[in-house]
Amino acid sequence: MARFVITGTGTDIGKTVFAAGLTGLLGASYWKPVQTGVVLNPSDGRAALVQGTDGADAKGYVPPPGGDSAFVRAMTGAPVIPEAAILPDPLSPHRAAELAGVAIPELTPPDADPLVIEGAGGALVPVTRDLLSADLFARWGIPVIVVAATGLGTISHTLSALESLRARGAPVHGVAFVGEDDPDNIATIAAIGCVRVLGRLPRLDPLTPETLAAAMRRHFDPADFA
Numbered sequence: 001m002a003r004f005v006i007t008g009t010g011t012d013i014g015k016t017v018f019a020a021g022l023t024g025l026l027g028a029s030y031w032k033p034v035q036t037g038v039v040l041n042p043s044d045g046r047a048a049l050v051q052g053t054d055g056a057d058a059k060g061y062v063p064p065p066g067g068d069s070a071f072v073r074a075m076t077g078a079p080v081i082p083e084a085a086i087l088p089d090p091l092s093p094h095r096a097a098e099l100a101g102v103a104i105p106e107l108t109p110p111d112a113d114p115l116v117i118e119g120a121g122g123a124l125v126p127v128t129r130d131l132l133s134a135d136l137f138a139r140w141g142i143p144v145i146v147v148a149a150t151g152l153g154t155i156s157h158t159l160s161a162l163e164s165l166r167a168r169g170a171p172v173h174g175v176a177f178v179g180e181d182d183p184d185n186i187a188t189i190a191a192i193g194c195v196r197v198l199g200r201l202p203r204l205d206p207l208t209p210e211t212l213a214a215a216m217r218r219h220f221d222p223a224d225f226a
């Protein structure tokens with residue numbers, strides 16, 4: 001089985017880019033259960049940016065026009081399993097669902113294997129007011145990969161995410177770092193967090209299917225995801 005949940009130390013950390021890279025590396029399918037900040041285009045039903053806004057969230061991050069799934073499809077050509085919910089407001093799923101007047105449906109992972117599942121934001125993001133992402137991951141029992149930055153601030157953010165996941169019974173597979181190398185931060189997190197370092201994805205410029213695939217092959221070992 002090669003099925004993984006991708007969470008992060010927060011939103012906008014690089015989960016989707018890493019998830020696309022891992023999807024390609026493993027020849028996996030990709031699933032984003034709940035996508036916020038995009039809407040289904042009334043004419044063709046395809047996901048698009050929020051009508052009338054640029055879809056930017058409060059951090060100014062604008063998701064790809066079709067959301068994370070569109071990015072992964074464009075970067076890998078991998079099978080992308082439709083979202084269970086696409087919500088217009090670029091907010092936490094629980095709030096975006098309330099504002100849309102809908103209930104988040106039961107989120108049951110598809111049977112695909114290999115499979116890469118991307119959560120929304122960080123590990124404790126509420127799917128509903130009664131269910132945090134880490135609780136859902138524990139219920140699924142699928143190994144969780146934490147995507148983390150490498151620079152100042154990442155030690156507490158990453159150890160907090162690990163502690164939150166473990167306290168709620170979510171199985172932690174390891175940490176995937178994104179950013180410039182910082183050997184002492186990475187070693188400190190590995191030691192204190194008692195967690196496997198899966199690798200480090202540099203920030204790529206340009207970010208293309210080719211540069212991403214090459215960086216994944218260079219910085220990650222498929223054997224760590226077997």
Ligand SMILES: Nc1ncnc2c1ncn2[C@@H]1O[C@H](COP(=O)(O)OP(=O)(O)OP(=O)(O)O)[C@@H](O)[C@H]1O
Nearest residue numbers: 011012013014015016017120121201202203204207
């Ligand atoms: N390794 C990378 N190289 C270049 N750009 C990157 C890399 N990782 C992330 N980015 C850029 O940083 C921004 C946020 O990345 P990404 O969409 O992966 O974040 P996220 O954690 O998935 O966000 P969300 O919580 O909204 O799903 C995007 O503009 C993305 O292109």
Ligand SMILES: C[C@H](N)[C@H](N)CCCCCC(=O)O
Nearest residue numbers: 011037057090091092120121
């Ligand atoms: C809209 C944003 N880009 C993500 N898709 C959702 C982030 C939810 C973050 C919730 C929080 O931790 O405050």
Ligand SMILES: [Mg+2]
Nearest residue numbers: 015016068118
């Ligand atoms: Mg994402």
